[in-house]
Amino acid sequence: MKRRIFSGARPTGRQHLGNYLGALQNWVSLQDEYDCIYCVVDVHALTTLEDTSSLQTDIYEMVLDWLAAGLAPDKSILFVQSHVPEVMELHTLLGMVTPLGWLLRVPTFKEKARLQPKNVNYGLVGYPVLMTADIVLYKAEFVPVGEDQLPHLEIAREIARRFNNLFGNTFPEPQAKLTLFPLVLGLDGKEKMSKQLGNDIEIALSAEETVNRVMTAVTDPARRYRNDPGHPEICNIYRLQGYFNPLELDNIAEQCRSAKIGCVDCKMLLAQQINSSLEPFRERRAALASKPQYIADVLAEGAQRAQVIARETLREVKQKMGLI
Numbered sequence: 001m002k003r004r005i006f007s008g009a010r011p012t013g014r015q016h017l018g019n020y021l022g023a024l025q026n027w028v029s030l031q032d033e034y035d036c037i038y039c040v041v042d043v044h045a046l047t048t049l050e051d052t053s054s055l056q057t058d059i060y061e062m063v064l065d066w067l068a069a070g071l072a073p074d075k076s077i078l079f080v081q082s083h084v085p086e087v088m089e090l091h092t093l094l095g096m097v098t099p100l101g102w103l104l105r106v107p108t109f110k111e112k113a114r115l116q117p118k119n120v121n122y123g124l125v126g127y128p129v130l131m132t133a134d135i136v137l138y139k140a141e142f143v144p145v146g147e148d149q150l151p152h153l154e155i156a157r158e159i160a161r162r163f164n165n166l167f168g169n170t171f172p173e174p175q176a177k178l179t180l181f182p183l184v185l186g187l188d189g190k191e192k193m194s195k196q197l198g199n200d201i202e203i204a205l206s207a208e209e210t211v212n213r214v215m216t217a218v219t220d221p222a223r224r225y226r227n228d229p230g231h232p233e234i235c236n237i238y239r240l241q242g243y244f245n246p247l248e249l250d251n252i253a254e255q256c257r258s259a260k261i262g263c264v265d266c267k268m269l270l271a272q273q274i275n276s277s278l279e280p281f282r283e284r285r286a287a288l289a290s291k292p293q294y295i296a297d298v299l300a301e302g303a304q305r306a307q308v309i310a311r312e313t314l315r316e317v318k319q320k321m322g323l324i
């Protein structure tokens with residue numbers, strides 16, 4: 001039996017290069033070795049989302065990108081969190097074994113409460129409990145995460161451990177599976193690539209749109225003129241070349257330092273590499289987009305398969321807690 005992996009992502013619509021390099025490629029590569037469950041965590045999105053009018057479109061666009069990038073419904077379970085409502089029940093039950101102090105100490109709760117002072121809802125503080133329910137409902141042993149998410153996983157482990165201590169061994173304590181490319185900076189060269197910050201490059205853009213986006217990127221601020229020598233080590237375009245053009249990296253660094261290459265040419269080189277690397281993805285995406293019912297079918301089938309596991313776990317949990 002393969003060991004099980006669970007991972008989820010909020011429905012953010014079309015995916016960007018940060019999602020692609022930081023998570024998606026990793027998810028795809030894990031499919032052969034592990035029993036993978038990938039989930040669109042739509043309920044989590046409600047903790048910060050007041051306007052839900054684009055939620056269904058965002059789910060559709062994101063899953064379209066997932067499938068085009070290589071997530072395969074015949075290898076992995078792909079589903080939407082709220083389509084398997086057992087997770088809400090487990091969330092409530094795990095809430096009974098989770099000390100409030102643990103949740104109030106979570107740095108992201110404090111940060112989100114600061115960012116949305118008029119909407120400090122229960123979901124914000126209960127987020128780690130729901131996240132734990134997401135993982136342990138499927139008894140996943142591993143969760144692919146970036147380093148910034150390690151504290152969240154630690155809470156999940158603590159909640160699972162506490163439940164096991166109180167009611168008998170039930171859940172594996174989920175372990176982190178760190179991704180190879182943990183942090184992709186955005187076009188501003190400062191912040192993590194993010195749709196909210198508008199510093200992203202969507203992977204579904206056309207080749208021309210990709211060139212236009214890359215051309216807006218901030219490079220070495222000290223390189224004001226074409227003849228100024230550059231400092232590739234502080235330039236995000238150079239960093240991105242490392243993902244898409246690794247064989248040329250030394251050459252680019254040398255040409256940048258000696259001002260043999262200008263930033264416009266360097267960006268064009270990067271955009272071309274991104275485009276050729278994403279061409280098969282874009283072709284698959286266009287083919288999938290021509291049959292929109294397919295996405296709904298994949299998600300319905302995924303929810304059915306996930307629910308079989310979820311019901312079994314929930315029954316065991318209720319039995320151990322004395323509810324049955």
Ligand code: SF4
Nearest residue numbers: 230235238256263266
């Ligand atoms: S030439 Fe390339 S690596 Fe050097 S500063 Fe310009 S964009 Fe960055």
